[in-house]
Amino acid sequence: MADAKQANLSGAYYGPPIPPQNTYRSVGRSSGCNPCACLFCTLFKLIFSIVVILGIIVLVVWLVIRPYGLKAHAESAALTQFALSSSNTLDFNLTVDIAVRNRNKRIGIYYDYIESQAFYDGDRFGFELLPPFYQGHKTTSDIKPVFQGTQLMLGNSVSTTYNTEKGKGFYNVDVKVYTKLRLKIWIFKIHHVNPTIKCTLSLPVPSNTSSTSTVTLGTDCDVDY
Known part of the structure; x- marks a missing residue:
């Protein structure tokens, strides 16, 4: 009897099939991407795409507009008075004509502020x-x-320079024009560009205090942005 029971226990099983054991995954571990890392990656891709698109737009606009800088030259100057006293006081009367060229086909320029200065x-x-x-x-x-007008000159070498240049027949004068510009592109106005125009002039010494020394220059001026 014991042998029969042992045979039944060690024999094959012919009953109904046993269903497979279910396996469960944790909901929080269903994805291999950390939420913070995924958000950062998405934001980075978005920002990168925006930068690329803006870069393409700027390049296209630049190719269409083709902006050029200003060109300037001193056309003429009239020096009526330029006399330095023994006390380094300078009496002067100088007029300068500076031509400024806007070379752009699609850009207009508003000169909102223009300040001119003369240096010796x-x-x-x-x-x-x-x-x-x-x-x-x-x-x-x-x-x-x-x-x-009249101006007290403070430089130590002004008197020496003045006497030397007067003997040579020419005064070297620098004229600077400081500007604040707005650029008009179609209907848009861009604030503010601040170029400085610098012209170095060689002016003939007037023959006497009552005469005006007028000279045609055609001197190119530097434009610094």
Whole structure:
């Protein structure tokens, strides 16, 4: 009897099939991506795409507009008085005509602020504010500062430079024009570009105190942004 039971226990099982054991996954571990890492990756891709698109737009606009910088040259100057006293006081009367060219086909320029200064031997002796104006596409405008008055010169070498240049027949004067510009592109106005125009002039010494020494220059001026 015991042998029969042992045979039944060690024999094959012929009953109904046993269902497989179910396996469960934790809901929080269903994805291999950390939520913070996924969010950062998505934001990075979005920002990168925006930067690329903006870069393409800027490149296309630049290729269409093709912006050019200003060109300037001093056309003429009239020096009526330029006399330095023994006390380093300079009496002066100088007019300069500077032509400024807007070379752009699609960009207009608003000259909102124009400040002109005149220098001799590194010392400023003249100052004038000029009225604002608008410059259209592919046009040339004249800036005509007039420097007149008396100024005490503080440089140690002004007297030596003045006497040397007077003997040579020419005074070397620097004229600078400080500007604040707005660019008009179609209907858009861009704030603010601040170029400085610098012209180095070689002016003939007037023959006497009552005469005006007028000279046609055609001197190119530097434009620094």
